[in-house]
Amino acid sequence: MVDINGVRAQSPRTLPAEEPQAAPQPETPASAPAADTAAPAAAAAKPKTAEEAATPQEAVQAIHALPLPRRDDLAGMPGQVASSVYTPRVEAFNATRAEQAQAALDRFAPQRSDFAGLNGATASYEYDNALTAYQSNPYTQELQRIVDEAKAQPAQVPAYLTAGQSTTNVSSLPLEQVSSALGVLGVKLPANPSPEQVQSAYELLGKLPDEALGWAMNPGSQVNFSTPVIGASTPSLIPARVGGDVRVEGEVKLSQVQTDVNFQQTQQFEMSAQMQITGSASFGKTPLNRIYGWADKLGVLSPGAKSLVESSPLLRNVVKGLPIPVSASAETFTGTRLTYQATVTPQQGAQLAKGDLAVAPNPLDPMNMPVGTSVMMRGQTLEGTSFAASYKLLNGETTHTELKGQGFGVRRVDANTFEVYSGPVKTVENEMFLGIGRRGLISAGIGVDKSADTQAMSVARLDLRTEEGRAAYQNFMSSGQIPNWSPPGVSQSGKSEIFNSDHVASVGANLGSLSWMQEINSSHLTINRTTWQDGSIEQTNSYTINNDHSSEVSFKLGADGKPIEGATTYRVMLANYNESLTSYMRNAFDGQGAKPKSFDGNQHVQLTFNDSQLMQLRDIAKDYLDKTGRGDLPGMIRAGSAASNDFEVKLAMANTPGEVFAVVSNDFSRNFMAENFLSMTGLTGQSIPGQMVVRDAGN
Structure with a gap:
């Protein structure tokens, strides 16, 4: 039995508590008298203004809700005339935002006079603690950011206020991702769909409830596999054989400890479940061939038995084997693979090596993920080929696999910030083994594994100290939707193009179905380019060899496409x-x-x-x-x-x-x-x- 349990239809268990400055929410009665509910819905409480706000959170919400400067009345005007009218509106808008944010900062800031009833040392201690808590409040930090951005760019409307739809809204998804998500539900688009079919595909996906949408977009979120194996093939006594079967395979990997830049020590932990349908063909020595050969050498076959075998061409090939010294086999396979891949600390790695899966990073329990750890789940279809051949004691095997599907994941950036991501993943894997010995019995040699994957991820960074950040995280867990840029809860969102390449060389041995491999050389390359919704770009190129030598280059480009000085x-x-x-x-x-x-x-x-x-x-x-x-x-x-x-x-x-x-x-x-x-x-x-x-x- 292979189990990879995920997040479908579940809620995060451990999120940070509400900020103490947040206004308490009144309890809603289980039922209310009919007379009390007669007022029309339009009479709902009017949203608070920044001046009426009772907490920094309410002030932030009121400032972000200010109406944007009008420009619809400028249509048809010459560009310079329209700009001369619109620019002062923007400047007034930003001045209002800055004025209201600064007033809120001044109003909510703790005052030393608040502690006048305490003795001098105690008053200073309590005041310093209150000031530190106030300054670390994410809503206080957002108010300060509003003031700073209004001063830095007074003639520009903040991009997050004019951003479009959510980066993973169904209508903004690439067709490839829509097709893959529908494929999970059993709906297959043709190779070259018509415009009407494309429109219907987006419409169908958009009508799914959150639970179904999250599962369709992130099919690796949950899987349970048992292992019944069926198959049919030519009997093994035939020198040239064909066959086919269905295989379910589970695999667990734990890499060596790697020290990255910034002294972060991590290990890669991976569990995968793979189901594939295989077709095979082979020729060469069979078990019966080997038994006959040894019987002949030991002199246990009578001359009459040997003569009987030699007189029949068919029986001769079955018993003695084909008259060539080479054995070979080839397979083609298709199927699915679901993978749980995590970056863990060495302490977690030590527990995982003992079989304690409880310490594996869990996106449903984000606050117990150490800083720098991450988890990614993938659901991918696969197809590939493998070939094996042997000549006397020399044997070799090679396998090529191509996978495509969807991935989603969570990474803890710092104490409060979590990065969530989701999107298409394409992977290519090549494995090679060359050794001496008898295939299937005992052999030793060197293996080389290479893999490369490309990811096109929608990504967002969430502040789980905030109510908005927690809501965005919950929505991501339930529906797979990457939230739109909306600080302070969603500090950034955008698109990441990621390329990963791995190379591992190992020496090892096989004894029957048992195998042992020891890594002798490895390298890993990652290129991660993220375009944020404000148009700025961050890129990091990193390379690691043998887990003890890493290099990294990171740089930033402004929204104008020019390098930011000093940011490399x-x-x-x-x-x-x-x-x-x-x-x-x-x-x-x-x-x-x-x-x-x-x-x-x-x-x-x-x-x-x-x-x-x-x-x-x-x-x-x-x-x-x-x-x-x-x-x-x-x-x-x-x-x-x-x-x-x-x-x-x-x-x-x-x-x-x-x-x-x-x-x-x-x-x-x-x-x-x-x-x-x-x-x-x-x-x-x-x-x-x-x-x-x-x-x-x-x-």
Whole structure:
């Protein structure tokens, strides 16, 4: 039995409590006299203005509800004339927002006089606590943000007030996702649907209730599989065989501990259930062939029995095998796979390794997910092929699988912020094994697994301290809808294009149905580009090799598409770094005048740079080469005609910050970079620019 339990038709169990500043909600009576309900619905309580608000939350809601500046009466006017009328309206609108937000901040802020009845020390202590709580209130922070944005962009209406529909509203979904969601419900669109069919597909999906819509869009949210296996095939005594069966397979994986940038240590935990229909064909040695061969060698077959076998071509092939030394088999398969994939802490990984699944990240219990952990569930269809062949003791196998479907997930960004995402996922997997021995009996060799997936995710960041954030999270859990950008509850929302690539090389052995593999080399690449609803872009490119060497480049673009100055960050993590090399690196960054430092045991070392620091490092390398008297090399570097694999020469030859970082972050530079940096500092008198942070590796 394989179970992957999900979130369908359930509610989050543990969300933060209401903010203490929020106004208490009166209880609604179970029933009320008819006379009390006679008033028309139109007489409902008028929404409060910012001046009437009793809490920062009510003030925020009132300010966000202010009517937007009119522009419908400007249609037909020349552009400059319309702008001259509309711009003052926007400026007045922002001035009103800023004025009301600042007034609310001043009105709700605790005053020292509120504690005048206490003695001096106690009064100061209570006042400081009240001020800290007030300043950390998310609605207070939103009021301050309204003031700041109105001052920074007085002639622009905030984009979240004019944003369109929810990023995962059915009408805004790509056709591919609509088709996949309907496929879960058994409705299949043709390959080239007509406009009428497309319209009907969107209409049908839009009419689904929340529970059904959430399940259709996120089919990995819940699955329970048992394992009956059926199949039919040619008997195994026939040298050339065909067959087909239905397989249900379960798999659990736990990776090694990986130290990422910012010293975050994680492991990848994955459970998957796969059901596939397989067709196969094979030829070669059969068990009967091997039994006959050994019987012949041991002399237990009579001459009459051997003569009888040799006289029949059919019986000869069945018993002795085909007259070629090669055995091979091929399979094609289709099916479905549902996957639970999580990023966990090493502590959670240790519990998972013992079989304790209770510690696995649960999106229904978000507040118990440690910061930095995440969970993603996928429902995908699959199709693929596999091929295996052997020649004497040499054997090899290869499998190619393509999957497509939907994924959804949750990541805890910090103590209060959670990122939710949902969208199409396409995956390609290739597995290869080459070894010696007998397939199906005993063999040993090397395996290489490669995979790549592309994700087109709608994404939002929610603040679960707020009532709005909790409501948006609950709606995501029940319907799969990514909420629209609406601070403070939804601080950001947009679209993420994500590419992941993994490569793992292992050595291992097979004994019958048992297998053992030991990882010898691995790498992981992620490119994540997010376009937020205000038009700004954030992109992070990260690369990890062998779980102990990571690099990351992150940058931001404004809504105008131009890079934001100072927003590009380069990081390299040297995990489990040698203590002597750490000492050299520390001394190089601290400079000649600093007291040399030493370390006890391996260290985690993170180096952080910006654009100007990397170019400064390039200039230090040039200065170092000038002072070492390397003949014509410095001149050749400046002329662009130099060629060398030396670390300091490659630094000096770099033309851009990215090229400098490519040298620094290359894992081949890992074991001699510290010594080179120390030499450069010693000869030039300049410390290495950038930031170096060290943490004990604990080993």
